[in-house]
Amino acid sequence: MTAVNVQRTEDGFEATNDRGARVAIGSPDEEGVFSPVELLLAALGGCELVTVEPLTAKRGHRLVRLAATVRADKIATSTLGTITIEYDVELPEGDEKAAEVFQAVARRVNERYCTVGNALKNPMEVEQLLP
Numbered sequence: 526m527t528a529v530n531v532q533r534t535e536d537g538f539e540a541t542n543d544r545g546a547r548v549a550i551g552s553p554d555e556e557g558v559f560s561p562v563e564l565l566l567a568a569l570g571g572c573e574l575v576t577v578e579p580l581t582a583k584r585g586h587r588l589v590r591l592a593a594t595v596r597a598d599k600i601a602t603s604t605l606g607t608i609t610i611e612y613d614v615e616l617p618e619g620d621e622k623a624a625e626v627f628q629a630v631a632r633r634v635n636e637r638y639c640t641v642g643n644a645l646k647n648p649m650e651v652e653q654l655l656p
């Protein structure tokens with residue numbers, strides 16, 4: 526099971542995990558924090574990148590730069606439109622097959638292997654347990 530703890534702090538809200546990582550959470554107009562929607566987009570982009578990178582490297586095509594910008598418009602109250610992941614990569618010089626391998630891996634990751642993307646694409650239940 527994967528779990529994070531989210532709690533109110535003196536400065537706002539914070540998410541922590543069992544490995545000691547911390548992320549400040551707040552409203553979109555607050556400086557120095559991620560909004561919950563930004564965290565969702567970061568989770569999707571992070572899931573794709575941390576899955577794409579080792580798979581391309583394992584095939585012998587380590588990318589010089591691998592980054593992505595993840596965007597979504599709020600189309601209604603509490604509703605996002607299509608989420609777009611725009612990759613920014615620098616291919617290894619002289620590697621003729623790197624682009625082909627990267628594109629094939631990135632497509633498979635988006636279609637099947639990114640857990641966060643799969644959670645967003647497939648209906649799932651969210652349970653709320655109240656005291």
